[in-house]
Amino acid sequence: xxxxxxxxxxxxERTAAAYRSHLSRGRAALGELFGRELEQSATGAWVxxxxxxxxxxxxxxxxxxxxxxxxxxxxAVRTQLHTLPVSAKLLLEPSAAKAAAALTAVAPxxxxxxxxxxxxxEAVETAIKLARTHGRTHLISATNGxxxxxxxxxxxxxxxxxxxxxxxxxxxVCHVPxxxxxxxxxxxxxxxxxxxxxxxxxxxxxxxxxxxAGYLTEARRLCHEFGAFLILDEVQTxxxxxxxxxxxxxxxxxxxxxxxxxALGGGVMPVSAVIATESAFRAFxxxxxxxxxxxxxxxxxxxxxxxxxxxxxxxxxVEAARGLGERIRGELSLICKDILGTRVREVRGAGxxxxxxxxxxxxxxxxxxxxxxxxxxxxxxxxxxQVLRLTPPAILDESEVDFLRGAFAxxxxxxxx
Numbered sequence: 001x002x003x004x005x006x007x008x009x010x011x012x013e014r015t016a017a018a019y020r021s022h023l024s025r026g027r028a029a030l031g032e033l034f035g036r037e038l039e040q041s042a043t044g045a046w047v048x049x050x051x052x053x054x055x056x057x058x059x060x061x062x063x064x065x066x067x068x069x070x071x072x073x074x075x076a077v078r079t080q081l082h083t084l085p086v087s088a089k090l091l092l093e094p095s096a097a098k099a100a101a102a103l104t105a106v107a108p109x110x111x112x113x114x115x116x117x118x119x120x121x122e123a124v125e126t127a128i129k130l131a132r133t134h135g136r137t138h139l140i141s142a143t144n145g146x147x148x149x150x151x152x153x154x155x156x157x158x159x160x161x162x163x164x165x166x167x168x169x170x171x172x173v174c175h176v177p178x179x180x181x182x183x184x185x186x187x188x189x190x191x192x193x194x195x196x197x198x199x200x201x202x203x204x205x206x207x208x209x210x211x212x213a214g215y216l217t218e219a220r221r222l223c224h225e226f227g228a229f230l231i232l233d234e235v236q237t238x239x240x241x242x243x244x245x246x247x248x249x250x251x252x253x254x255x256x257x258x259x260x261x262x263a264l265g266g267g268v269m270p271v272s273a274v275i276a277t278e279s280a281f282r283a284f285x286x287x288x289x290x291x292x293x294x295x296x297x298x299x300x301x302x303x304x305x306x307x308x309x310x311x312x313x314x315x316x317x318v319e320a321a322r323g324l325g326e327r328i329r330g331e332l333s334l335i336c337k338d339i340l341g342t343r344v345r346e347v348r349g350a351g352x353x354x355x356x357x358x359x360x361x362x363x364x365x366x367x368x369x370x371x372x373x374x375x376x377x378x379x380x381x382x383x384x385x386q387v388l389r390l391t392p393p394a395i396l397d398e399s400e401v402d403f404l405r406g407a408f409a410x411x412x413x414x415x416x417x
């Protein structure tokens with residue numbers, strides 16, 4: 001139900017007051033900035049607001065690969081809700097077994113073990129602990145990489161603005177330039193047999209940074225050479241977002257551990273997972289109580305996982321992401337060239353992970369606001385203020401692509417003016 005103007009204002013004020021009192025004053029201020037309207041409902045690629053506006057959701061930080069409330073996911077979760085939403089944990093529970101089998105069936109070869117969690121950061125913590133069970137205590141991550149904000153994940157999230165208020169973090173952590181094999185070799189050699197490397201196949205929060213061709217292959221080879229444990233953080237890049245099932249598939253590599261999240265819950269439930277080789281998972285295999293969580297492998301989450309994987313396969317969403325991504329990047333590049341000229345340095349990406357990098361400060365934020373006004377939700381990049389990021393769902397139809405193109409042109413003209 002759409003509220004009238006006075007009711008919209010009153011409801012927004014009540015909600016903003018509650019945010020200021022109990023959640024975050026800063027978050028309330030952002031709500032003021034982005035139109036003083038409330039998110040009310042979502043279906044497919046669209047979000048409906050309290051003012052009756054329909055917004056094309058090309059944001060959501062990569063969660064909504066299959067759009068909101070995909071019928072396959074909703075049906076699976078609804079069925080589970082009416083049978084066993086939370087398990088007693090002492091007995092074996094079929095939905096967890098089925099979800100793990102379905103996930104490993106699409107994972108890189110030889111990655112047959114799974115530990116489920118609820119958030120990407122929690123899964124990164126799990127991966128770090130797995131590395132430690134193998135004596136790999138020196139952590140290496142890439143400059144401007146993003147792996148979450150819990151303490152261990154934050155230690156490898158190479159961004160001072162997030163780290164500084166919480167120091168000291170984990171010791172034995174260093175950061176190397178992304179895409180630089182020589183720097184990586186030097187660090188791995190200095191800690192031979194004691195290192196764990198965590199990388200994103202494409203750096204999302206850094207502003208959609210693609211590594212040079214062959215970099216992931218060389219990183220995998222160097223980890224073999226110097227006895228390092230390789231963790232690929234595919235929380236944002238996995239499950240078809242890049243136009244491949246996994247970023248690892250772009251260079252046909254197999255890490256020791258692969259971290260997945262965001263789209264894994266089908267946009268309905270918060271679910272993440274660590275997928276590992278049998279060797280990497282050995283300590284967790286021996287002792288099921290070594291690393292536990294109350295809601296790990298919750299039946300509702302497991303139903304969402306199975307529904308999401310089915311939706312991706314049945315809908316051909318991996319291939320759709322590849323084709324749509326190429327088309328959208330090409331069309332946005334032309335718009336930027338025609339309207340914004342040299343103020344846009346580059347439109348880049350892989351699949352439906354797309355970044356628009358500006359050459360002048362502040363313009364990415366301006367475009368984000370103008371896109372919202374034109375009816376499109378996008379995202380900023382946490383580790384790069386110069387880059388606006390789009391992560392559209394892979395279910396966009398022709399009319400929705402046309403809407404995105406038109407709204408982007410309208411927003412670009414407003415920024416240019």
